[in-house]
Amino acid sequence: MRILLVEDDAMIGEAIQGALKNASYAADWVKNGQTALTTLECQHYDLVLLDLGLPGKDGLEVLTTIRAKGNSVPLLIITARDDLNDRLRGLDGGADD
Numbered sequence: 001m002r003i004l005l006v007e008d009d010a011m012i013g014e015a016i017q018g019a020l021k022n023a024s025y026a027a028d029w030v031k032n033g034q035t036a037l038t039t040l041e042c043q044h045y046d047l048v049l050l051d052l053g054l055p056g057k058d059g060l061e062v063l064t065t066i067r068a069k070g071n072s073v074p075l076l077i078i079t080a081r082d083d084l085n086d087r088l089r090g091l092d093g094g095a096d097d
Contacts, residue, residue: 001025001026001046001047002025002026002027002028002043002044002045002046002047003020003025003026003027003028003045003046003047003048003049004027004028004030004036004039004040004043004045004047004048004049005017005020005027005028005029005030005049006029006030006031006032006033006036006048006049006050006051006054006059006062007029007031007049007051007078008031008032008051008053008054008055009051012051013029013031016029016049016078017029028043028045031054031055032054032055032056032057033054033055033056033057033058033059033061033062034056034057036048036050036054036062037057037062037065037066040066040071040073045073046073046074047073047074047075047076048066048073048074048075048076049075049076049078050062050063050075050076050077050078051077051078051079052077052079053079059077059079063075063077
């Protein structure tokens with residue numbers, strides 16, 4: 001399984017990528033929304049783990065762009081945001097969880 005991790009925080013990104021690799025997943029890590037979109041155009045992924053608080057294009061923008069392009073890759077939002085409106089916008093925007 002090939003996973004794209006989109007996370008700008010170095011400590012969190014390193015921990016998640018390391019845990020995924022230890023579990024035998026192929027995990028690519030990008031640190032901003034625009035790079036995530038470019039990477040998804042060039043490579044097939046089985047899952048995207050997407051942070052919302054990204055530099056440049058934020059995670060919700062990235063999510064809506066992915067879905068607008070017809071990409072139905074399973075996508076999980078990973079974020080420190082705990083606002084109900086953020087969660088609802090993510091799910092309404094096409095996140096799987």
